[in-house]
Amino acid sequence: MTPLQLPSIDSIDDAAFAARLQQLLDNKTKPVGALGRLEALALRIACILGSTAPVLDAPQMLVCAGDHGLAARGVSAYPSDVTWQMVENFLAGGAAVSVLARQHRLNLTVVDCGVRHDFAPRKGLLLRKVAPGTADASLGPAMSMAQCEQAIANGMALMRDLPGNAVLLGEMGIGNSSAAAMLLARISGQDIDACTGAGTGLDAAGRAHKRKVLRGVLELHAAATDPLAALAAFGGFEIATLVGAVLQAAQERRVIVLDGFIASAAVLVANALRPHVVQRCIAAHESAEPGHRLLLNYLELQPLLQLDLRLGEGSGAALAWPLLESACCILRDMASFESAGVSRQEPA
């Protein structure tokens, strides 16, 4: 295998351009700042796309799926078979993300990154299986480094082939809130107990068991300190594929819309590898999974919505999408004081 080449990702900070955008926003027919955080959102999208009149084009909902060997340790309230069953549901159009993507006209692509099931090929499904599920991370690394790099390379390649200038991140994989919690603990240095939550709905005893298992897995992989080693140690294939997709999207200056805890964990890893990634990111919401708030704080991202969602799939990203469209419309289409002949604020 050729060695993995990660893209280089430059800073898109441009103080002069941001000041120009702020002036455009301040000249719109409204009291200064009256559209609140929608103005900051407009400014961020405009900076990512490098346009004072941003247009979101052919948005892509990318849902990456994979199974986790660690699920055999009882860290999820649901069995691993739910992963492939939900992939079928995504493709049949009945899952939350299917419905919401349809509502908002987001093109849905589902990727088998490493599900323990053989899917029949069909439209909307990309077969990029590295292996049928990761290994049990409580016994050894979830993925070999070669598998980890393969999944990242798959994500980069598939993103290159997707049209548009915006991508919304989704995932499916029973047990993946455990992988996300361990990645957060390792990369941010926070205690695993604070990073661990109920996932699909564990009760108090289930959460205590999950914390104990995850603490043991972190200890087993104490040497996995750099982001790639941590990703290989904890998994999973869907997170690694998303890492590649995020890196590629960031390099192409697409708008990257984060969903919940697990999709955000992929961005955490990508940003640890290439620190300017986060400049291209918008946090759609803050999930009820407690680690998500810690993760967003660590990345200094402010979520748009707080709806106590704890689903994943990309559902929260789809729900926030109309806000991004509205932010662009305001910057593009609102009249200025001059063009509309509206009087400005009286001098103090």
Ligand SMILES: Cc1cc2ncn([C@H]3O[C@H](COP(=O)(O)O)[C@@H](O)[C@H]3O)c2cc1C
């Ligand atoms: C029916 C069903 C649909 C889902 N859609 C997303 N997830 C979510 O739950 C999983 C993470 O939680 P844990 O780590 O506790 O397994 C992921 O698959 C995530 O996307 C679902 C879970 C279930 C049961």
Ligand SMILES: O=C(O)c1cccnc1
């Ligand atoms: O925040 C998420 O993405 C999430 C939370 C619980 C279960 N699955 C996903």
